[in-house]
Amino acid sequence: MKYPPDSTPANSAAAIFFFFFSAVSMACSGLLFNSFVDNKCFRPCHLKPAVPYPRSLSTSRFYLTSSLRISMSMEENGAPTQGFEVSRKKLPHVLTVAGSDSGAGAGIQADLKACAARGVYCSTVITAVTAQNTAGVQGVNIVPDEFVAQQLRSVLSDMEVDVVKTGMLPSIEIVKVLQRSLKEFPVRAVVVDPVMVSTSGDVLADPSILSSFREELLMMADILTPNLKEASNLLGGMRLETVADMRHAAKLLHSLGPRSVLVKGGDLPESFDAVDVFFDGEEYHELRSPRVKTRNTHGTGCTLASCIAAELAKGSSMLSAVKVTPLWLCMCFYSYALAKRYVETALEYSKDIILGNGAQGPFDHFLRLKHNSGTGVTFSGNDLFLYAVTDSGMNEKWGRPMEVAVKEAIEGGATIIQLREKNAETRKFIETAKACLKICRPYKVPLLINDRIDVALASDADGVHLGQSDTPAQVARALLGPEKAIGVSCKTVEQAHQAWVDGADYIGCGGVYPTSTKANNTTVGLDGLKTVCLASKLPVVAIGGINASNAIPVLGIGAPNLKGVAVVSAVFDRSSVATETRNLHSMLTEAVSKAN
Ligand SMILES: Cc1ncc(COP(=O)(O)OP(=O)(O)O)c(N)n1
Numbered sequence: 001m002k003y004p005p006d007s008t009p010a011n012s013a014a015a016i017f018f019f020f021f022s023a024v025s026m027a028c029s030g031l032l033f034n035s036f037v038d039n040k041c042f043r044p045c046h047l048k049p050a051v052p053y054p055r056s057l058s059t060s061r062f063y064l065t066s067s068l069r070i071s072m073s074m075e076e077n078g079a080p081t082q083g084f085e086v087s088r089k090k091l092p093h094v095l096t097v098a099g100s101d102s103g104a105g106a107g108i109q110a111d112l113k114a115c116a117a118r119g120v121y122c123s124t125v126i127t128a129v130t131a132q133n134t135a136g137v138q139g140v141n142i143v144p145d146e147f148v149a150q151q152l153r154s155v156l157s158d159m160e161v162d163v164v165k166t167g168m169l170p171s172i173e174i175v176k177v178l179q180r181s182l183k184e185f186p187v188r189a190v191v192v193d194p195v196m197v198s199t200s201g202d203v204l205a206d207p208s209i210l211s212s213f214r215e216e217l218l219m220m221a222d223i224l225t226p227n228l229k230e231a232s233n234l235l236g237g238m239r240l241e242t243v244a245d246m247r248h249a250a251k252l253l254h255s256l257g258p259r260s261v262l263v264k265g266g267d268l269p270e271s272f273d274a275v276d277v278f279f280d281g282e283e284y285h286e287l288r289s290p291r292v293k294t295r296n297t298h299g300t301g302c303t304l305a306s307c308i309a310a311e312l313a314k315g316s317s318m319l320s321a322v323k324v325t326p327l328w329l330c331m332c333f334y335s336y337a338l339a340k341r342y343v344e345t346a347l348e349y350s351k352d353i354i355l356g357n358g359a360q361g362p363f364d365h366f367l368r369l370k371h372n373s374g375t376g377v378t379f380s381g382n383d384l385f386l387y388a389v390t391d392s393g394m395n396e397k398w399g400r401p402m403e404v405a406v407k408e409a410i411e412g413g414a415t416i417i418q419l420r421e422k423n424a425e426t427r428k429f430i431e432t433a434k435a436c437l438k439i440c441r442p443y444k445v446p447l448l449i450n451d452r453i454d455v456a457l458a459s460d461a462d463g464v465h466l467g468q469s470d471t472p473a474q475v476a477r478a479l480l481g482p483e484k485a486i487g488v489s490c491k492t493v494e495q496a497h498q499a500w501v502d503g504a505d506y507i508g509c510g511g512v513y514p515t516s517t518k519a520n521n522t523t524v525g526l527d528g529l530k531t532v533c534l535a536s537k538l539p540v541v542a543i544g545g546i547n548a549s550n551a552i553p554v555l556g557i558g559a560p561n562l563k564g565v566a567v568v569s570a571v572f573d574r575s576s577v578a579t580e581t582r583n584l585h586s587m588l589t590e591a592v593s594k595a596n
């Protein structure tokens with residue numbers, strides 16, 4: 001296919017000119033030659049020059065550099081020619097060379113998830129297909145080395161890989177294939193996770209491969225990330241029982257070729273913390289973190305190595321710049337700490353999820369399964385029928401704790417609850433939301449939070465209600481994900497349209513009648529409500545001054561998408577929330593059934 005597909009003769013000429021210009025300028029600066037050297041001559045990665053990430057134009061491969069130069073030169077020389085869009089956005093890219101885990105806790109699948117979670121593109125070269133679950137490894141099928149070579153060529157020849165991360169390399173031939181491929185297509189960094197035995201104790205690489213690892217693989221590594229067993233195997237069975245042993249092992253492993261070594265001490269018997277030891281040939285760093293008590297640890301090694309690779313691909317200069325300045329040293333540990341912190345957070349978050357019957361479950365790379373594993377509450381427009389919006393001031397006045405008020409409203413027939421806390425401290429707000437959720441969930445009544453996305457996220461509430469000056473619904477949607485409900489206050493047709501465009505689930509329209517609950521709130525009246533409803537593609541709930549004496553005309557405006565009324569004082573500024581809610585509910589029900 002022609003690129004750009006819609007190029008005109010004029011801008012094609014410009015392209016040729018700029019291509020030629022950039023080629024000449026590169027050649028003059030000697031980069032063309034360097035680029036040739038980079039592409040044709042294999043050097044172990046640890047001999048690469050120290051070049052800060054991200055890969056600068058001057059160090060990019062020639063064909064990439066050329067196309068970027070074209071667009072940059074155009075911008076430098078004035079406005080880009082219309083329709084001549086050749087600039088390409090470079091995605092950080094990790095290629096994982098590893099085995100497939102059918103249970104998707106470890107291996108290729110963990111690498112893909114980790115990279116996606118860290119915002120990095122991940123391509124995959126599969127070295128083996130394993131039949132695996134939470135109990136262990138039931139079967140291994142090694143991919144022929146020629147086909148591993150073919151996969152490597154397909155990706156590396158085309159897709160501008162920044163970092164290669166290796167996992168299960170089950171045969172000596174595959175190690176050699178990888179070595180040859182990296183020689184032909186050098187990358188910025190190689191992260192080697194020397195997978196030999198699975199967490200369940202199953203052998204994933206024949207012990208005969210150890211010599212190949214020592215002689216070939218380790219030389220390629222910018223960072224080697226063995227656990228205690230792997231470090232011990234690589235060092236001929238050395239006993240590793242203390243942090244001092246780990247330091248010694250890190251040094252010995254470093255002498256075998258990798259630019260740096262991270263010995264992971266998760267299995268260290270003596271320590272309460274999880275201690276990892278990093279050694280870059282000059283300095284040791286002990287990285288401690290509290291142990292997360294969970295069975296869901298399958299895939300942590302793959303994930304950590306992938307995260308390190310992802311951070312490197314994004315631009316952290318962990319390795320090549322360590323010796324240049326102390327600032328780079330900080331960045332190195334920032335990068336590592338990011339990876340480690342990510343894994344800890346994911347472990348903590350997924351410590352209670354249950355998947356499979358075996359001893360080692362997977363964890364949740366996207367921190368979402370916990371929330372999706374059955375709150376049992378899914379918002380629908382019909383939930384808007386009788387919407388109870390809380391008010392702490394009214395609760396105080398009547399001497400009612402919030403949980404009591406919410407329970408009474410639900411027992412009286414409220415079909416959805418909104419916590420509207422204008423003055424609560426954040427921590428208290430989250431606690432209240434959690435307490436109210438415990439009440440709402442058994443009734444399957446959704447609980448939404450007014451204004452505060454952070455509180456909704458922290459409490460795992462069912463959604464938010466946002467005003468016109470709050471966080472835009474589109475941003476809220478991005479933060480909350482697709483499942484949570486989002487309501488937006490709208491007084492106009494334009495606002496209602498925007499709420500729909502932004503991905504809201506419903507709109508609240510009002511004040512329908514004057515109210516003393518909300519200051520300076522202009523009234524739209526029944527006509528204004530009807531206009532908004534008829535224009536809205538979303539379900540609508542009416543709000544503002546509505547009570548048992550004036551609710552029926554609201555529902556009678558003749559707009560099918562008006563699904564109900566939202567009330568504050570009509571139920572909460574009363575001596576019995578349950579009685580008032582019940583009364584309102586039965587009136588509304590009767591009115592609707594008469595209308596039908
Ligand atoms: C259901 C419903 N509709 C409208 C509002 C008003 O929200 P907002 O415009 O954000 O004003 P405040 O509630 O923040 O004063 C609502 N809360 N609920």
Ligand SMILES: Cc1ncsc1CCOP(=O)(O)O
Nearest residue numbers: 515517518544545567568569
């Ligand atoms: C929050 C809000 N938004 C528009 S009017 C209103 C207050 C509704 O309270 P009440 O039901 O007591 O009139």
